Amino acid sequence: MTTVPVLGPDSPARNLVCRACGAQFPIAAQHACYECFGPLEVEYDLGALKRVTREQIEAGPDNIWRYAALLPAGQDPALRVTLDPGMTPLVNAGLLAAELGITAPLWVKDDSANPTHSFKDRVVSVALTAAKALGFTRYACASTGNLANSVAAHAARSGTRSIVFIPSDLERGKIITTAVYGGDLVAIEGSYDDVNRLCSELVETDDFEDTAFVNVNVRPFYAEGSKTLGYEVAEQLGWRIPAQVVIPMASGELLTKVDKAFAELVEIGLVEAPAEGWTVFGAQSAGCNPIALALHNETDEITPQKPTGIAKSLNIGDPAAGLYALESVRRTGGWMEYADDDEIRDAIRLLARTTGVFAETAGGVTVACLVKLVKSGKLDPTKETVVFNTGEGLKTLDAVAELVGPTYQVKPSLKAAREAGILS
């Protein structure tokens, strides 16, 4: 085991460890176990984490770096590659709760407030900060859109080359919002899973030796960025863990990392363990529901799918962390739901109308699944609940474009306004 702090002298990261077989590896740009090909995860110096105090965190900046002492990289502000995401609003969704018959507090953790308007800024900031420390000089990713936006913007701000790979049928908003930053943008004629496969091949070539693919060769660091969502929710609730969380699933990684963040906060003494624990719910779209189906079928067999439907940012048919998401949900007594396109569109409007938060399709999936979980009784309406909105409605306008529009169109005169019924 290495003890050389390759990610900086203050990094609490000590090893990579295989989530499948437990084999340990030194900190490096490695994402799969040499023993069993299982996915690797960052392992920390628990003593270092236990020395972190609430006061220390609260005195930090109003972004994810307030938790730098709990992350693998970024302890030195001067060496960060970041747009400073995080500390996004935890919105009190009282009107939504009332409409759904939820009697306990209901919150929306609104990550559309991040710099490129999705939760991906968190994982990209951590991944690229680690990548820079590891010596990479070009940044890349395979993306369903939001990640593309974030990597391209991070690269632009840091003055670094980037090359981003996306499926060519992505939403227009996400293509333009990547290309505008001026890096290379490669549209692949295939699904996200095809794009991901190609990137796994490219990363092994000499031409890409200098290139950090945030969700391939530096994936273990990338994944840790999602923990900040869990940390923030707990801190924003006054250092408490909510009884129930509803989280969208693409690879399934976000769900597992929020669960991990809660467990870590308890383990290192930053929050008290809730007497009844917490319950994790997962949300997918009907067009891409391999993890939820495995749960419903009471199996560990996750059957890859060819995704369809409007929730493109969740369209990962072969989800890398699906098994771990199943484990989190089963262990905490939760459940998974999926919602079809009409339900997603309705949920986007429901959320907007009751909270002022305009979510992208992934947020619609989550709220639609919340609705179904309440109806089926799987989610307890008398317990405090946090739902995660991971992206911005402006990026997926087409989802609701046909459904909403002006209620009146009139000529600019009082007479016309009266005739249209705007005045009685």
Next chain:
Amino acid sequence: MTTVPVLGPDSPARNLVCRACGAQFPIAAQHACYECFGPLEVEYDLGALKRVTREQIEAGPDNIWRYAALLPAGQDPALRVTLDPGMTPLVNAGLLAAELGITAPLWVKDDSANPTHSFKDRVVSVALTAAKALGFTRYACASTGNLANSVAAHAARSGTRSIVFIPSDLERGKIITTAVYGGDLVAIEGSYDDVNRLCSELVETDDFEDTAFVNVNVRPFYAEGSKTLGYEVAEQLGWRIPAQVVIPMASGELLTKVDKAFAELVEIGLVEAPAEGWTVFGAQSAGCNPIALALHNETDEITPQKPTGIAKSLNIGDPAAGLYALESVRRTGGWMEYADDDEIRDAIRLLARTTGVFAETAGGVTVACLVKLVKSGKLDPTKETVVFNTGEGLKTLDAVAELVGPTYQVKPSLKAAREAGILS
């Protein structure tokens, strides 16, 4: 003069005062002087403002309400109508500075980070909080788009009815992002100035007695919200006023209020007066430049225009605060520029490529004018400068849609990638 604190017991607002003739009026939903029809402004109890300390502000929330003691309304958190905007990033634009030959620090105050992604959330939060205190039960506005988004979202979160008026030719993104919140949306077949005129008539009717038009009958409170942009820049620089600011102009109000905020901070002792003062620059688009033209023509005569061009959020042909913007710029030794559509598009890409900030057309206008001001020598490249990005690129995608896109389109194979030149 009233001494009844209609806006709450802790409001420092004491009167409304005519900006033209100085006549005073009690705090009320009134926007024009009964004596001379001049615009009204909020006047404060200077003693109350002088008791505000930096420590008090710094201990406040990370949004505009940290400055509640300097605003007309919102001192009681429970009575606010707000999405909690503000404390948006002050981005170090070092790469942009280098490209333009600016040797002093250059900053972008990025208000696309607000909840509905424009600076309008600031003015709407203050206006509607005042409106609620004044007894209004429906919220409205005349808007070029961003204001529509913000009023509709504020109304949704607060569970209040809204009716929003827009020109029918607005960008698709701004129409959908208003309609999705579920309030009434009236598309007017005319220009913003037509919309504004109609709203001025509607507000006098019985049907709209219960309705606060944020930029008509409660305009004096609305306008004060813009001061928070100036406060934040000074606080984020460590309680210093920058030597130069470049600000986009629609009505011209934002520019005058940032200038006012700086003056107020000096007057009440929260910042030291800079030895050489500060210089205010204004930015318009070539398709709507009545204020800049008046400056260039050395006149106080602002000739109304019929706006054209892609910077729709700045398309106010008959700018209400134009005269006061001229006054600010002349008094501080500044200048005004305007940029055509191609310059705006180029500037959006320049800003994105060098800072990771994707601005809407109004931000493009401001950066394009910065470029021209540096070239002409009007702006001193050796002095610290802050440029204001007031909105989000996702809302005006069409502006750059034709100019940016994937650099490669390939099939998902290593062979195809090699043939396309992605691998050497």
